[in-house]
Structures are given as structure tokens and as C-alpha cells.
Amino acid sequence: MKQFFLTVLGVFTGLVLFLVVVPVVLLTFAIAAGSSKPATPAATVLELDLREGISDQPSTDPFAVFAGGGLSTLQVVDALIQAQDDRSVKGLLIRLPEAGITPAAADELRQAIVRFKASGKPVIAHSQGFMPAGTAISSYMIGAAASELWMQNTAGFQATGLATDNLFLGRAFEKYGVRADFEQRYEYKNAVNEYTQSDYTPAHREAQTAWMTALYDSALAHVARDRKSTPEAVKALVEAGPYSAEQARANGLVDKIGQVEEAEAAIKTRAGRGAEIVELAKYASDKGARAGSGRNAIAIVGGEGAIVTGRGGSASPFGGGAMIHSDDTAEAIYDAIQDKDVKAIVFRVSSPGGSPEASEQILAAVRAARAAGKPVVVSMGDYAASGGYWISSQADWIVAQPSTITGSIGVFGGKFVVAEALGRFGVDMRGLSVGGQYADAFSPTQPFTPEQRADFSASMDRIYDDFITRVSTGRKLPADRVREIARGRVWTGAQALPLGLIDQLGGLTEAVVKAKELARLPADQPVRFKHFPKVRSPWEALSEAFGVQTEAARALVTIGGVMADPQAQAVMRRIQGERMRSEGAVVLADQPL
Template sequence: MKQFFLTVLGVFTGLILFIIVIPMVLIIAAAASSGTPATPANSVLELDLREGLTDQVSTNPFAAFGGSGLSVVGIVDTLAQAEKDAQVKVLLVRLPEAGLSPAAADEIRQSIRRFRAAGKVVIAHSQGFMPVGTVISSYMVGASASELWMQNTASFQATGFSANSVFLGRAFEKYGVNAQFEQRYEYKNAVNEFTQSDYTGPHREAMTAWMTSIYDSAIANAASDRKVAAPALKTTIEAGPYSAQQALSLKLVDKIGQVEEAEAEAKRRAGRGSDIIEFSDYASSKGERTGSGRDAIAIVGGEGAIMTGTGGSSTFGGGSSIYSDRTAEAIYDAIEDSAVKAIVFRVSSPGGSPEASEQILAAVRAARAAGKPVVISMGDYAASGGYWISSEADWIVAQPSTLTGSIGVFGGKFVVSEALGRFGVDLRGLSVGGDYSDAFSPSSAFTEGQRAAFSASMDRTYEEFVQRVATGRKIPIARVREIARGRVWTGAQGKTLGLVDQLGGLTEAIGKARELANIPADQSVRYKRFPTPQSPWEALSEVFGVQSEAAQALVALGGVMADPQTRAVMSRIQTERLRGQGASVLADQPLP
């Protein structure tokens, strides 16, 4: 009987795969068979930043559902190749009307400056800068170009930096939801959205401080690139908004024109017979940088919320998360690779599970014990659990606008029995065992003993976090407690506090890794990425199990779908999923 049901399940799964996967494979195979032409002479790369970015290229071949496919690390990698490619003459950047993530904007700006330093032209085009969120970061990227264009009907409304928080305290009180949370300590502000109706003093203080740091950094960078004084640029920007013509007269932009006109100018600057190539097509044709040489530097990726497990259930369309088993295994694989002399661990995470964070940190310790230096490269976030896994590395590199720190912990539950009772729904609970067995039941509030036990666990986790920072950063534990308390800092602020060693991105982290591994600057080096990308067959096997008859039947498709061009098509679209549970070392939510 069991075999019968397994066979039925296999047939059912096979039908689903036949209906969904086979057509997809045929489309991909057709795309792959067409081939990617060599880069033509006098090429213009067109980089469209309007559809959103992830931090890293996904290793999941089925993550390509619902996104632009662009990643910050991918852009850095591709521009590093393009700056050395004699065929590529010009970069055309399409700017978003809303904001870019500040740290992503920092890293893209740095790549653009390196591209320009190679003697190449960058033209940026904007269809307006809207007064939302981090739009000042979009302007900063545009200001780094050789020329910044703006559409004639667009408005320049990048007059500052704004953020909003939703507080549910009054609503929960009105509708009978009891939010019972512990936080360590007053700056661990994620809890406030459930318990308060407005910013607390520490919440307002911390947010204002890091927002000001990001804003001032963006203004300073834009002023440097536009060759004007930062105070003068700040005064001009804050006196807006402006029409496109006014922005031109104030020298906030260089030219007014439609994007087609900017494209024509880019082609003219590229030279005779020039053509425009989509950034993703060029990236696919080049692939990831591999370098050359005897020695290698491992690049380990981690993006999203930190949680235990392998992530095997999220194959189809799953977003990015840092799974402790998979990430720790990637670090151990790099340790065991004799060619690897140092590890660059790219972290972009607002935090998550303390247990998962500690498992990953143990792998970092193992790498150092094996004589392989570990350099952290922080992306948008490396806060809370993201800082936990970074804390004991040899060196930490962060962007000025990276959100980091948040050395603290929170946890709790929602008691919803009263709220449901108002709708005639009665929630009741039963338990056996000790008093703590139903501590997290949503049907009743913590008992006095449960609350005391839970509070003690929060204290232990907080002290463990503080101890790891003190050990890794060589800061007296009393000082760590002063700068911790759950407070979020920017990378620039973190550097002054000793939480960060150097400002920069992946390029700077690789440079430091070479130095710590004693690899001469003039010696070629290879880049090895961990975890290695899964083939579609490996991903399918992970979901359905190697004993699934339906999955086994797809092995013939593995050859087609494992093709590098096929993987390039599949990996164009990325998504992000954040998840946390129980006691979490999780920072505030990402910026809009």
C-alpha cells in the first residue's frame, strides 16, 4: 500500500513537473541555443536600476521568479570586468525615481568611479527624483556619472531623507491584542511598533542619528563628485523642489533630454558603429570573475534573515535567507580547500535566530583557527544577528551607509484570546509537563514564573552577544554594553566606535583579504565562490527527494539546464524573504 501511494505521488508530481517545468526548460533551451554574441566594438552598457536590487546573486536556479535579476555584487563584478574590456566604451545608467538602498548606492557609486578612472564615460539619466525614502541615494549615484541627464518634464524633489514607522499599540489595545515582549534594551526598537503609539525617546534618537549619518554621507559624496562644497549643495537641495530647468540652472544636473537622446549621446561618445547592450546580457556573456593564479580567495555569500536549517524547502521562487547549515558548510568547504588562503564573507542581513547565528560564527572561528583570515564585507545590513556572525572576524569592511550594530535581543508573543472572543471565537489551551510548557500559548498571558524565566533567557542571550563582540573586537565588555543596548549604527558611525575597521565594499574587502593572507599585490589570484550554485537537477532532487520517480525522470534535462547560459537566464530574477521566530537578534525592518 505504501508503495502504491508513493507511485501515485510520483505520477502526480510528474504531471505537475511536465506541465510547469518542461515548457520552462524548452524556453530556456531555446534561449541558450541562440548563444550570446561576443561584445561588439564600441559598446554601450545600459544599467537599469529602476526594478530593484538584491545584494547577491542567488545560488538557487529556481529563484528566478519575480524580480529584476540585478544584484549589487553582480554589478560590482560585471563593471570590474567592463572597465578592463576595450570593447566597452560607455556606461548608461537609468536611475530610479524613488530611493536606492543607501549601502547599495554607496557600492554602485564606487564601481562607477572605478569605471570612470579607467578612462571611460558614464551617462546617467533620470525621469525625476521623487520625495520618498532614500531618494537622495539615487541622486548620489547620478552625481557620480560623467554627465547627469534629466527628462524635461521631471521634477527634482530630492530635498532630504524620510522614513515612516507604523505603530500598532493603540489598535492592539482597542481590539484586545496583548503584545507581551521583552527587549534588550531601550534601543531595540522593533518591539515598539507593537507596544507604542509613537517613537520613544531612544527610538527617535537612534533613528534620527543614523538617518542623519546616511543623509550627510550622500550629500558629501554627491558634492565631491559634482566638485562643489557640501554645505552649498545641501543648502541648494533643501531649498527645492525644482523643475528640470531649475535643476539645470542650479547645476544639480548637466543636461535635459529624453532617454532616447541620452542613448544617442552615449552611442556618439562610444564611437562609430556603436551599439547598446543590456547589462544583464553582458553579465551573462562574461560570467562571474574567476581570476587566475595558484592562490585563491573564497567569497562566501549570505543574504537575508538568519535561521537554522538548509533551506531545502524553498526551491521554487524562494527568497534569500541565510540558513545556518548551508552557510556554515560553505565556510568549512572553504577551510578544506587547500588553494583558499583567505575568506571574504559577504553579509547582508538584519538578523534572526541566535542559535543559527552562533553556528555560523563557530565556522568563522574554525577558519581563523585553520590559519585562513576572514574578512567581512557588509552589504545593506549586518545588524543584530548579522553583526553576531561578523563579530569575531579578522577585519570588518562596511559601507558608510550600512546599517550595523543593533547588539541586542527581543522576543515575546501575542495573546489573541480576547480579540478572538469579541468575534465569538474561543481560544483555549491545554498543556502537560512543567509550568513553562505553554509559555508561548496565544491563549493566555505569561504567568509570573514564565515571564521571569523568559526574561532570564533574554538576559543570557544578550550577555552572550555582548561577550562575542567584546572578544572579537577587543573592546572592554563595559564599553560594549555602553554602545550596544540594541542601537543601530551606520557603518560610518560604527567605524568611530570600533565596530567596523574600514569603509568600503567587496573590492576593498578582497584587497584586505589578500593583505592578511600575504598575497603580493602584483600576484594573480583566483576567486572561488561558496556555496557553489546548484544545478536545476540538484534543486529538484532536494525538493522531491532523490527517490522520487518523477524527479529521477528529469535527470535527462539536467544537461540542458546545467548549461552556464541556461543558469544565467534562470538567475535573472531575485526575491527576498525575511523570517524570524522566538527569541530573535533581529534589527529594525529594512528601509522602504
């Protein structure tokens, strides 16, 4: 009887999928593919709305739109480069977020805005307030780069510094009988501290205060440059707040007070008669990524998110968190190597790290590119720390924003022992194992035995030494020097430059220029851009999500017991969320922002 109802349910669900969901999805793509791209109005004002957040890179998942995915930093930069030379684009309106933005993204957006403004086109930024915590100073930095910065009359200017909070679970775990049995290499590898401590350790406090100060000072320096002041004057003025909107204007922190509708009217007036506002996201979609021109090409290889082994993109065909799958990313690099037109590779990395095995697989592809005579330039995004630095370390050249979070050359790992905690609720956990003494090393029923800890500690040391060796070789630094600046410590891009961990401050634009130089292509010679990995088709996305071949994806949604089929049931388990591989040890940095 149970199987009968499961079969009936499967048939019903299959009908829904076949008759409703899939046709809607495919019709959407058919309409999008069949519609001609509308011409940009003769007098266009682009509107960049940053209030809903922004990723580092555009998704390669064709279903990402259904997950509410918005713009990426690279899409904005690319669109503004095209808009600089587009005669129909007359200006730019920016809607600033109240709660802040990732500092490295703010750096790259600011650079794009400054270049757009230098083309002679006006930029108005409008704010409905700057919150008193988080990275609101980065939002203000973007606004300060505009031709005019407006603020709503009821808003408050409360960006008086940079703040972050860390949650420590050490006392709670102790109280409820959970043991966080972890090791770290070394004292600055702070990602594990939230499980083992109740407060900042001296090393944690030292490192975090240092990078926060660096981010704050960098933002103030950019504001001072754009507002034609000095960092000292801006610092004193900002820290004397908070201010009302009128006080902020009186002190020269903003230029005008008004509603967003008034700001829209002002930028349209400056754009000329008949000006229309067009969302930058729509403009970017209509234009597409820059293709460039010329016989030679530069490959742009993207990687954003935690680094894991395997392949896959999103586990769900309707979106999911960004991840760097080692098979996919390595394959993208090898595809660029085999493309005869590609003369150099720009590898965009935005990752806090992850699996050392996955990181090494990707780094091997980077080495292969160099061995094939194709220079590799890494462009670091919001984060390129721990495993993110591992995969970057042996590139020919590394470019990072002043506010990029990088370094964190270290490793941590361990397990949670929860048997005692569960026992307090009447749940008894017991374990059995056969084989060697390490077979149950990661069992949550008991701490590491002395023998297991010795073996695990040795593996941690090996991974750390491997990491040191990769950096020493790639950066041409003595291993002892790398050990001095490693120990798991996080650095900003500005701090990493004098340490020799990166080569240049800048964004994707600067990375492309350097790639052309290393490939011995004349600076004034146009090049094409080839993006890897390529955007998957809807059927390819479905096939990956459901674990079948592309040709079989069409048949998967046919009627008849879909939900009762064991493979389909496994699919439903998979699409509940991304599957992270448990490696025992990870090269992963803490992400305080």
C-alpha cells in the same frame, strides 16, 4: 469517492507537471547551457537599469530567473570591473530609480561607477525624476557620480532630504484586545516598538534621527565630491527645492534636459560609430563572475537575508525570499576551509539578523576558519545588524559601506496574546498543557505567568550577555565598553568605525585587497576567486524543494497520484512560502529602509 477524485486530480496534475512544466523548465536550461556566448559588439554601451530594484548578492537558486529576480549589487560591481578592461565596452548608461535605493547599495554602486569612469570611459545617467520621500537622495548620489546627469523635461527634482515612516500598532492592539507580550534588550532595540507603542520612544527617536542624519550627510558629501562642490553648498541647494527639471539644471544639480532616447543617442555618439546598447544584466551573464587567475584563491562566501536554522535556499523551486540558512552558510565556510587553494575568506554579509542559535552556528564556522589559518574578512552589504553583526563580530577584519546599517547588539522576544481579540468575534481559544510550568509559556491564550516571565527574561539576559561576549572577544573591546554602545542601537558604517565595531569603510573590492594582505599574498599577485555556496543544478533545486534525493527528483514528477501522495501534499504546503523558525527570542534589527 473523495479519495477517488483526489487521485484523479493527482494524476491530472502529475501529467501537467510531467508533460508541460518540467519539460519547459529543463528545455530552458538546456538551451541556455548549449548556446555559445555571443561576442560583445565592437562598440558596446552598457545599460544599467536600476528602476526594478536590486538585491545585494546573486542568487544560488537556478530557478530564481522564474521569480523575476534581477541584478545584484555584487554582479554590477563585478561586471563593471570586467568592463573597465574590456576594449569593446566604450561607455555606460544608467537609468536611475525615482523612489530611491538602499543607501549602502548606492555607496557600492557609486564606487564602481567612479572606478569605471576613471578608466576613461564616459558615463551618462538619466532620471525621470526624484521622488520627495524615501531614499531618493541615494539615487541622486549615484547619478551625480556620472560624467553627465540628464533629467527628463517633465520630471521634478524633489529629493530634498531623507524620510522614513514607521507603523505603530500599539493603540490598535489595545483597541481590539491583542496583547503584545514582549521584552527587549534594551531601550534601542526598536524592532518590537511597532507592536507595543503608538509613537517613537525617546530612545527610538534619538537613534533613528542619528542614523538618518549620518546617511543623509554621507550622500551629500559624495555628491559634493563628484560635482566639485562643498557639502554645505549642496545641502543648501538641495533643501531649497523642490525644483522643476529646468530649475535643477539652472542650479547645477543636473547637467542636461532630455528624453532617455536623447541620452542614449549621446552616449552612443561618444562610444563611436556603430555603437550598440547592451543590457548590463546580459553582459554580466555572458561574462560570468570573475574567475581571476593564479595558483592561490580567495573564497567569496555569500549570505543575504534573515538568519534561520537548517538548510534550504528557496522553499519553492521557482524562487522565494533570500534567507541565510545556518547549515548551508556554515558548510560553505567549512568547504572553503578544506579547499587547499583558498588562502583567505571574504564573507559577504547582508542581513538584519534572526535566530541567535543559527547566528552562533555560523560564527563557529568563522572561528574555525581562523583557527585553520585562513583569515576571514567580512564585507558588509545593505544590513549587517543584530544577528548579522553576531556572525561578523569575530572576523579578522570588517569592511562596511558608510551607509551600511550595522550594530543593533541586542535581543527581543515574546508573543501575541490573541484569545480576547478572537473572543470578540465569537471565536473561543483555549489551551491545555502537560509537564512543567513553562510548557505553555508561548501559548497565545494568556500572558506570561510571573514564573514564566522570570524564566523568559533570564533567557533574554543570557542571549544578550552571550552577544556582548562575542563582540568583546572579536573586537578586542572591554565588555563594559561594548555594553555602552550596544543596548540594541543601530549604527551606520560611518558611525561604527570610530566606535571600533568595524575596521574600514569600503565594499567587496576593498575587502578582497585586505584578505590578500592578511593572507600574506603580494598585492600584485593575481588570485582566483571561488564562490561558496555553489550554484545548485536544477535537479538539486528540485530535490531540496521536494525533500527527496537528487536522483529521486526526476521520478517525483511522473504520472500517477502525485497530488494524492501525502509527501507531495506536504510539498505543496511548503512551497506556499518560507518557513521561519519560532525561537522565542531573536537577534533581529528593525529595517526602516
